Amino acid sequence: MNEIQPQLDIDTAIQAPVSMQRTNLLGLDRTALEEFFVALGDKKFRAAQLMKWIHQLGVTDFQLMNNLSKELRNKLAEISCIENLQVAKDLLSKDGTRKWLLQLADGNFIETVFIPEDDRGTLCVSSQVGCALDCSFCSTGRQGFNRNLSTAEIISQVWLASVLLEEEMKPGRKITNVVMMGMGEPLLNFDNVVRAVSIMMDDFAYGLSKRRVTVSTAGVVPAIDRLGDRLDMRLAVSLHASNDALRNKLVPLNNKYPLKELMAACVRFIDKQNTRSRITFEYVLLDGINDKPEHARELVKLLKGVPTLMNLIPFNPFEGSGYKTSSKQAVSRFSEILHNAGITTVVRKTRGEDIAAACGQLAGKIEDKSRRHRRFAVPRFGMEQ
Numbered sequence: 133m134n135e136i137q138p139q140l141d142i143d144t145a146i147q148a149p150v151s152m153q154r155t156n157l158l159g160l161d162r163t164a165l166e167e168f169f170v171a172l173g174d175k176k177f178r179a180a181q182l183m184k185w186i187h188q189l190g191v192t193d194f195q196l197m198n199n200l201s202k203e204l205r206n207k208l209a210e211i212s213c214i215e216n217l218q219v220a221k222d223l224l225s226k227d228g229t230r231k232w233l234l235q236l237a238d239g240n241f242i243e244t245v246f247i248p249e250d251d252r253g254t255l256c257v258s259s260q261v262g263c264a265l266d267c268s269f270c271s272t273g274r275q276g277f278n279r280n281l282s283t284a285e286i287i288s289q290v291w292l293a294s295v296l297l298e299e300e301m302k303p304g305r306k307i308t309n310v311v312m313m314g315m316g317e318p319l320l321n322f323d324n325v326v327r328a329v330s331i332m333m334d335d336f337a338y339g340l341s342k343r344r345v346t347v348s349t350a351g352v353v354p355a356i357d358r359l360g361d362r363l364d365m366r367l368a369v370s371l372h373a374s375n376d377a378l379r380n381k382l383v384p385l386n387n388k389y390p391l392k393e394l395m396a397a398c399v400r401f402i403d404k405q406n407t408r409s410r411i412t413f414e415y416v417l418l419d420g421i422n423d424k425p426e427h428a429r430e431l432v433k434l435l436k437g438v439p440t441l442m443n444l445i446p447f448n449p450f451e452g453s454g455y456k457t458s459s460k461q462a463v464s465r466f467s468e469i470l471h472n473a474g475i476t477t478v479v480r481k482t483r484g485e486d487i488a489a490a491c492g493q494l495a496g497k498i499e500d501k502s503r504r505h506r507r508f509a510v511p512r513f514g515m516e517q
C-alpha cells in the first residue's frame with residue numbers, strides 16, 4: 133500500500149474553511165444553473181459554458197474562465213463559489229485500487245474508491261455520512277447515520293477523482309463508470325442523488341451514458357418507483373439473502389419491504405426504462421450464513437422473471453464483523469447453481485484489501501475515536517461460526 137501525498141492532516145483538518153453563505157455552483161444541475169444566470173440578468177447558455185469549465189476542464193477560479201465577461205467573473209466570485217471537499221488521505225493499493233478519505237466542511241469524513249480494470253475505471257461514490265440501515269455485515273452501518281450529503285458534496289467526489297487521476301496522466305486511469313455504492317443508502321437521500329446523477333450524465337459535465345451510472349439500494353421500495361419515474365439509468369439491489377427470515381437479519385430494511393415487494397418493484401423499474409436492461413443484484417457471500425446450495429436454489433426461484441445480472445462478492449472481512457469469507461469451493465458451487473439456471477453470474481474479485489477498500493472501513497477507523505462503534509463489541513450475527 134502507498135499513501136499518496138495526503139493534502140490534509142486528519143488531526144488538524146477539523147478547522148477546514150467553509151463558505152457558508154455563497155452558492156456552491158458545483159452542486160447545481162443545468163436547469164438550476166440556467167435559472168441562476170437568468171436571475172443574474174444573463175443568458176441561459178452561460179450554464180453550459182460554466183459547467184464545461186468546472187466539470188470538464190477542472191477549473192475553479194472564475195478569473196480563468198475567459199469566455200465570460202470580466203464583469204460576470206467578478207460577480208460570480210462575489211456571490212458564489214466552487215468549493216470541493218478536502219483530501220485527508222489518498223491511498224493506493226498494490227492492485228491499483230485507489231481510495232480517498234475526504235473531509236467535509238463540518239469535520240465529517242466520507243470515502244470514495246476508484247477501481248481500475250482492463251476495460252473500465254469505476255468510481256464508487258458515497259451518498260451519506262454513515263448509514264441508518266444497519267446491515268449486519270457492513271462497516272458503514274456500524275457508524276450509524278450522521279447526515280445526507282448535499283449535491284455538491286456528491287459531485288465533488290467525481291470532480292476530485294477526475295482531476296487527481298488526470299494529473300497522473302497514466303493511460304487507462306479515466307473514470308468510465310460511476311456506482312453510487314459507497315457510504316449510505318442513496319435512495320434515502322433521493323433529491324440530492326438524482327440531481328448529482330443528472331450532472332454526471334450531462335454532456336456539458338461528465339457525459340456518462342445511462343448504462344454507466346448505477347444507483348444501488350438496499351431496497352427502499354417506494355423510492356425505487358420514484359427513481360424509475362425520474363431517471364433512465366441502471367439500478368443495483370443489495371440482496372444478500374434468498375429468503376425473508378435470513379434477509380431480515382442481514383438487511384433489517386427487509387422487515388419493512390420484504391422480498392416479494394422488492395422483486396415487484398424491480399420488475400416495475402425495468403418496465404419504465406427506455407432500453408432493455410437488467411437489475412444488478414449484489415450478494416455478499418458469508419461463510420456458512422448465506423452461501424449454501426439451498427440458498428442458491430432459493431435465489432433461482434426468487435429471481436424468476438426478473439432480468440438479472442448477479443454479482444457474487446466474497447466478504448471483505450473487517451475487525452469485529454463476526455463473519456468469515458466463504459471458501460473458494462462454496463463460491464464456485466453457488467455460482468454454478470445460478471449459472472446452470474441461466475442467471476448471468478459474475479464472481480467479483482476482492483479489491484484493495486490492503487487499503488481497507490470495503491465501504492466505510494477507513495472512515496470507520498476515524499469514527500472509532502468517537503467510540504460510537506463500541507455497541508458492536510459483540511457482533512450480532514454469525515458468532516457461532
Ligand code: SF4
Binds near residue numbers: 267317370
Ligand atoms: S450495506 Fe449499504 S445500506 Fe447497508 S448499512 Fe452499509 S451502506 Fe447502509
